[in-house]
Amino acid sequence: MSDIPAVAAEGLIKKYGTTIALDGFDLTVPQGTVYGLLGPNGAGKTTSVRVFATLLRPDGGRAQVLGHDVLKQAADVRKTIGLTGQYAALDEYLTGRANLVMIGQLSRLTLDAARRRADELLERFDLSEAANRAVKTYSGGMRRRLDLSASLIGQPQVLFLDEPTTGLDPNARAMMWDIVRGLAADGTTVLLTTQYLEEADQLAARIAVIDGGRVIAEGTSAELKSRVGGEHLEINLAAGQDVEAAMLALKHFAKGTISQNDIGGHLAVPVSPSEGLTTEVVRALDIAGVSVNDVTIRRASLDDVFFALTREAA
């Protein structure tokens, strides 16, 4: 059972007129993990999630959720998934509880089970006090939590979260992050789309970087970071130093090309970190007669990965 991927896509194509939203989109999401789809606006994140959630018919390719084809076995797919989109998909005029009971019953729970589960989720997501108020009185963060509760009410095995924190204030965002971590701990498979690198880094065990309707890189956050050279030593030379001499002295440590900024006083050296590296570098520069203002080790962030990969693709 658990060898079947939660989500599998092969060569998905989706065109809107002349715009190509998905352009050979491949993806495999293992069960029981939080998986991040990271990409800028218009990269194809939402389109792919809509295909997986049986809301959109792809023009080409195949997609399966827990082994069920999204086109041929859409009804089976719908029994296993939950979807939370970018907007709170709720009835504004109903109370929070009434919304959950309604979605619960439509998720094929009996009325009793829907009520029980609604109360449990309201409690779990800190909405009990507001449960009997109309949703239109809710704050943005409360709506998202209620929307998420609605996606969870039928006990989905696979949960799609499409940009769950876009537009939320920092507090509400932190709360959503905690909730997603809690879901992961319960063993729910979560496919999360985000345009925030930090969010993918914080939450996702594996990340697919999306650009132009296809996956341009895939792996754990650490794997992706190591793809753009891992760590760098950033060296600020004192004013008027011999940059050539410095480069020569650093060549021994560099695991790639040393880059320098326009005015030459700032060098970035790709390195593989080792004990006492910084000391050795400073000593080597000293011997070469170059004086240094500042040496720091900088780890690649997902931002570096993202910009490097999208630049390659362009």
Next chain:
Amino acid sequence: MTAVTTAADLDFTHGHTQSRLFLTDVWVLIKRAIARIRNEPETLMDVTAMPVIFILMFAYVFGGSIPLPHHGSYHEYLIGGMLGMGLAQTAPGVAVALVSDMHTGLMDRFRSLPMSRWAVLIARSIAELLTQMISAVIVVCVGLAIGWRVHTSAGNVAVALALALLFGYAFTWAGILLGMVLRSPEAAQQLGFIIFLPLTFISSAFVPTQGMPGWLQPVAEWNPMSALAAASRKLFGNPNPAALVHSWPMQHPELAVVAWSVGMLLVFAPLAVRRYRRVALG
């Protein structure tokens, strides 16, 4: 955080028959519409306050200047026309409600659930029928208050009301189709207004068609609104100048209402359902 329920602890209805599941879904969505009315009674303004305002306006402002052949009572004439208007003008509201559900993503949520696909549209049409009944009751009550009377049997009244509701139900599907095609609630509101206002007024709902210019008369006579107005007046035993008009729908208004309603249902319902499927799996 409280203890987590596992799927095994929850009672699912997967074992129920398809038709029972369908009826449950429809019922849950009708309950939603009723709960909304209970929480926001002002959403019923278009079927409650509007007919009252129109009846009073036409009875006491315009009515005195509208001559009827054979000096019939305008107050008695008015109610048959008002019934159709009260029912048909709920259609833009249906469109607005559906477009709003698409807008907020609620429609996407419904589509991603293991629920019956058609329940959403069917439930909306039934909920609308309930509000249309409220509208009919209000028109009848205000009518009685301004001096409208029925001069025939209870059976005739029942037939008239049944025809009116059939007619209203057909218009609901026009509204549903509108809601499936349009993108914004504002557009639905405005287009609904543009379609339904002339539809109501270029008819015998408020004035006899005899007073209209010759080229406009056939348009008004073949307007389904005129057919319902004439059928209601005939069945209530109210002044019915349309009986003097020699066009088929005015001579056979009950048949015309059924033909128009069934025709509209046969055109609009499949188109709406097809559109729903297409939007459902664009």
